[in-house]
Amino acid sequence: MVNVNLGPLKLSSDLILAPMMDVTTPSYILMIQHYGGLGFYSIPMVFVNQISQAPKTVKPVLEFAEKNIPSSVQICGSGKSYETIKMALDVLNSYDFSIVDVNAGCPARHTCNSGGGASLMKPHRFQDLQYLVHSIAKHSNKPVSVKIRTGWDSKDGLEGIVKMIEDEGASFLTIHGRLAKDGYSGTVDLDSIKKVKELSNIPIVGNGDIFNHTTYHLMKEITKVDAVMIGRAVMGFPATFAEIDAGEKSQKTSIVNHTSPLSHFYSELLVDREPNTPSKIQEYLQVLLNSIESLGSYYNNDKFKLIELRKNAIWMMKGMHNCAKTREKLGKIKNIRELLHYVHNSHFVKDLSPKTNMA
Numbered sequence: 001m002v003n004v005n006l007g008p009l010k011l012s013s014d015l016i017l018a019p020m021m022d023v024t025t026p027s028y029i030l031m032i033q034h035y036g037g038l039g040f041y042s043i044p045m046v047f048v049n050q051i052s053q054a055p056k057t058v059k060p061v062l063e064f065a066e067k068n069i070p071s072s073v074q075i076c077g078s079g080k081s082y083e084t085i086k087m088a089l090d091v092l093n094s095y096d097f098s099i100v101d102v103n104a105g106c107p108a109r110h111t112c113n114s115g116g117g118a119s120l121m122k123p124h125r126f127q128d129l130q131y132l133v134h135s136i137a138k139h140s141n142k143p144v145s146v147k148i149r150t151g152w153d154s155k156d157g158l159e160g161i162v163k164m165i166e167d168e169g170a171s172f173l174t175i176h177g178r179l180a181k182d183g184y185s186g187t188v189d190l191d192s193i194k195k196v197k198e199l200s201n202i203p204i205v206g207n208g209d210i211f212n213h214t215t216y217h218l219m220k221e222i223t224k225v226d227a228v229m230i231g232r233a234v235m236g237f238p239a240t241f242a243e244i245d246a247g248e249k250s251q252k253t254s255i256v257n258h259t260s261p262l263s264h265f266y267s268e269l270l271v272d273r274e275p276n277t278p279s280k281i282q283e284y285l286q287v288l289l290n291s292i293e294s295l296g297s298y299y300n301n302d303k304f305k306l307i308e309l310r311k312n313a314i315w316m317m318k319g320m321h322n323c324a325k326t327r328e329k330l331g332k333i334k335n336i337r338e339l340l341h342y343v344h345n346s347h348f349v350k351d352l353s354p355k356t357n358m359a
């Protein structure tokens with residue numbers, strides 16, 4: 001693990017968990033922490049309107065972030081209403097988590113239609129983004145960070161946006177190396193992340209397509225970012241951070257001399273990872289259940305347990321033998337007792353194991 005300072009934040013690891021709506025729940029964050037390697041995490045976006053108008057609905061997640069520091073809470077707004085931003089900040093200021101992060105990178109339609117997320121990277125929204133970062137930095141009693149993409153449909157304004165964010169007082173910046181219009185297609189644009197790192201005076205977190213030790217190393221060596229943020233790689237694989245950390249300790253090989261173009265190199269690397277085993281999934285689900293049970297009643301109830309365990313079990317089966325059939329079985333289960341009975345039963349192991357030829 002590499003110690004790193006992100007502005008005032010002193011972290012024992014440069015591996016950061018990305019905010020992922022419906023994925024990085026408090027219980028899943030606890031499970032990742034259980035396996036180790038994690039330096040910091042961000043609670044997925046909460047809309048400023050929701051925080052200001054219905055503060056009780058965000059209380060459980062803010063209490064979690066306060067209790068499990070260092071942590072960041074990501075907020076999403078359009079930069080159009082000063083009063084709403086101020087009211088939301090009054091709520092956030094009463095909790096003791098570490099960072100307020102501004103979402104200017106999420107391309108999801110409902111986020112952009114609300115005027116927030118990556119829509120703030122459109123050239124004509126420059127002032128809205130500036131106003132949002134400015135107002136949050138002014139009213140927050142915590143340091144502020146911003147998460148962006150390389151642009152909306154072009155990288156033309158990137159340098160100006162980065163400089164503005166820095167001038168408005170952000171403590172650090174996270175950049176996902178893709179344009180918003182590209183969604184998740186293609187491969188991460190490491191050159192743009194490298195340029196942002198070169199021109200910035202604040203720490204930069206690089207994000208996009210890191211799913212193992214090699215891709216972590218590639219991002220760090222090419223872009224020289226201070227830390228990395230990892231998202232989709234942890235879906236179904238809660239020990240990803242621990243594995244990257246172990247890889248970093250055991251093999252410090254340089255890979256920047258690779259001769260093929262970067263996009264080819266990535267496609268070589270994007271081979272499906274080694275699937276989990278049925279017993280690994282049983283272990284993960286038990287750790288997840290323990291995590292839920294350590295939380296308050298908002299999470300620690302049968303309905304949440306069923307949704308959380310079923311959803312994660314399905315991601316954990318990725319690439320396994322017979323997973324479509326097993327997924328279908330899981331989908332039909334309607335209560336947590338039945339689900340636990342099924343996954344801890346020999347049928348589960350049998351269903352997911354390749355048939356051996358007995359001849």
Ligand SMILES: Cc1cc2nc3c(=O)[nH]c(=O)nc-3n(C[C@H](O)[C@H](O)[C@H](O)COP(=O)(O)O)c2cc1C
Nearest residue numbers: 018019020021044045106176208209210230231232
């Ligand atoms: C299911 C899902 C939910 C996401 N939710 C958010 C979010 O709430 N806020 C945000 O800034 N990005 C969100 N993202 C984007 C991730 O934080 C991250 O930037 C992106 O997945 C690229 O990183 P990766 O290649 O490591 O997955 C989400 C991504 C996924 C797949």
